[in-house]
């Protein structure tokens with residue numbers, strides 16, 4: 001990307017109310033069969049149009065074709081029994097009934113290739129595509145086969161690599177792995193979580209990103225955040241090894257988060273997707289608020305490596321709030337571009 005401070009979102013965008021119940025996370029589909037397939041495609045087209053109208057530079061599918069950022073991928077895999085549920089604690093934070101790994105995991109056929117192909121046919125803009133990360137996948141399942149989180153993560157990494165290679169061939173420019181669990185299991189991240197990501201990106205020529213956040217604005221997450229104290233230093237545990245990794249971009253939460261921005265310095269040399277939009281609040285940021293977050297981040301990341309992003313996905317917000325936030329993101333990034341170009345003219 002030659003444009004300074006390109007804008008993009010970390011993940012999901014709200015779905016139209018005819019596709020699933022609005023302002024609800026992981027809401028079930030309202031359509032079935034052929035109508036559902038067509039409805040998902042229509043939603044993807046609407047989501048793309050909304051991003052483009054808001055001036056978003058690097059677009060995505062807004063996750064319109066998936067109900068859940070992890071399980072929609074997992075339900076396409078062999079070796080996972082979606083009906084056999086066990087209750088486990090997710091990210092040490094909340095209990096959920098999850099599918100069970102009952103045998104060797106593998107991928108029979110591509111999961112998102114058709115969706116990418118469709119999105120690519122609609123736009124020439126750079127596309128970012130999100131996949132779940134291996135550690136977060138492991139943390140969202142009950143495993144009665146491998147009995148080793150590391151082993152299962154490495155198996156998933158191989159599967160993700162197959163998928164990523166096919167998405168790249170369809171024209172995806174950035175493949176992002178969502179790893180909210182990276183903010184919780186620090187020893188595992190450093191022992192095998194980052195190596196699993198390295199395995200997942202092996203041989204790719206497109207850019208690769210990892211998204212690490214404090215989660216959607218749901219109660220379990222906001223309650224957890226209250227226990228983290230006045231300074232959120234979780235990133236400090238993982239950034240040094242991510243800085244040494246082969247991943248190109250790191251997506252992190254900044255706006256309204258208690259993350260000391262100097263932790264970004266630990267990533268020096270990497271491209272950084274700075275979260276300048278709070279997804280846990282319905283208040284639409286002003287362009288100046290967005291600009292302030294980006295301006296502060298510029299103390300720790302070179303301007304040509306700064307990407308203006310959201311903190312996380314916006315699926316649980318109303319469409320009008322999400323649209324407003326996208327527009328604020330674009331306008332805020334533009335304010336900083338103007339400042340940088342004025343500085344350059346003055347120098």
Ligand SMILES: [Zn+2]
Nearest residue numbers: 213215312313
């Ligand atoms: Zn997130």
